[in-house]
Amino acid sequence: MRPAARRLESGVVPHLPLEPGETLHVLVPSRAIGAAVEDLSPRVRAHRIDPDDGPPSGDAALAQVWVPRSGGATLPDNGFVEGLSRLRLVQLLSAGAEKFAGRLPAGVMLCNARGAHTPSTAEWAVTVTLAAQRGIPFFVREQDAGRWSFSTHSSLVGARVLVVGAGDIGRAIGRLLAGFDVELTYVARTAREGVRAMRDLPELLPHADVVILIVPVTAETTGMVDAGFLAAMQDGALLVNAARGVIVDTDALLTELRAGRLRAALDVTDPEPLPPGHPLWSAPGLLLTPHVGGEVPQTGARAAAAVTGQIARILAGEALENVVDRY
DSSP, X not given: OOOBOOOOOTTOXXXXXXXXXXXXXXXXXXXXXXXXXXXXXXXXXEEEOOGGGOSOOGGXXXXXXXXXXXXXXXXXXXXXTTTOTTOOEEEOSSXXXXXXXXXXBTTOXXXXXXXXXXXXXXXXXXXXXXXXXXXXXXXXXXXXXXXXXXXXXXXXXXXXXXXXXXSHHHHHHHHHHGGGTOEEEEEESSOBXXXXXXGGHHHHGGGOSEEEEOOOXXXXXXXXXXXXXXXXXXXXXXXXXXXXXXXBOHHHHHHHHHHTSOEEEESXXXXXXXXXXXXXXXXXXXXXXXXXXXXXXTHHHHHHHHHHHHHHHHHHTOOOSSBOOOO
16 A cells, blocks of 8 residues: 655645646546546546445556545545556545545645635525524524514624634635624634634634634644633624534533523534434524535536546646645
8 A cells, every 4th residue: 555645845836747648537426527527638538436346447447536526525445546556636526625635645636626615605604694693593483383473683793703714715704794894803723914823712702703613624623612612702602613513522512502602503513414313403592504505506517617627737737726735
């Protein structure tokens, strides 16, 4: 087995070079993506495969590029990758890369579909924030029960919003929130102009009406939202998780929800999928969706465009985009 891949050295521009006239073999999860990449050039051969079947055979075993399926794809442990001696690139259909980062053989690059899910995920984050602030889940339940329950809830207009994660999606969330005149603060791993550092969270959390999580899964962010993090949030604050379930300590969140001190809106959970009977299903003050933040009619086309754009760059001898070299 090849050793694990290393990070790219600073300043290295990643390419996937091809010899003149060399065929580019691409492993794809669907006929639609296969047709799209083959339409780019007669030099491209697409092979639809299922990694669960083990190492591919024939021309598929010559693949230089593998596009895993979207929605929960993982790195197989059945010799699939080891059987691809010419593999040089894994191109994801998602922005999240935690299931592949640092686990690929040496010489195999990893790229994500940064931007493909940005509009829809940002839209989800703002949708549930607005719904939770205005009490929409409560009013829907009252409608179902046939009750005219007049009540006043919170507002998003003028709220103090802390966005934890200042990447592509975090910035898109900020742009959408601008119309509500919120007081917006970004926090990220590295402080820079307009962005506070993670170490500033204890100072910032007590003043936020809404905390939106949109960070990648790393050793530093796994379990980051623990009992101490939640305790630092002000009474009545809203926690929105548009990232991954493992960012939040589920038991600690349940304690705060059951006490009625905090509210939450989650598109992701730990565990996921959420099993029947799990206490999150009935937790008070929780708006829950089943990991659909990125799911809109345009998502598939955007993800496919990320793949075809990357293949086009390879054919043209251009640098790859969205290389995951630090995660």
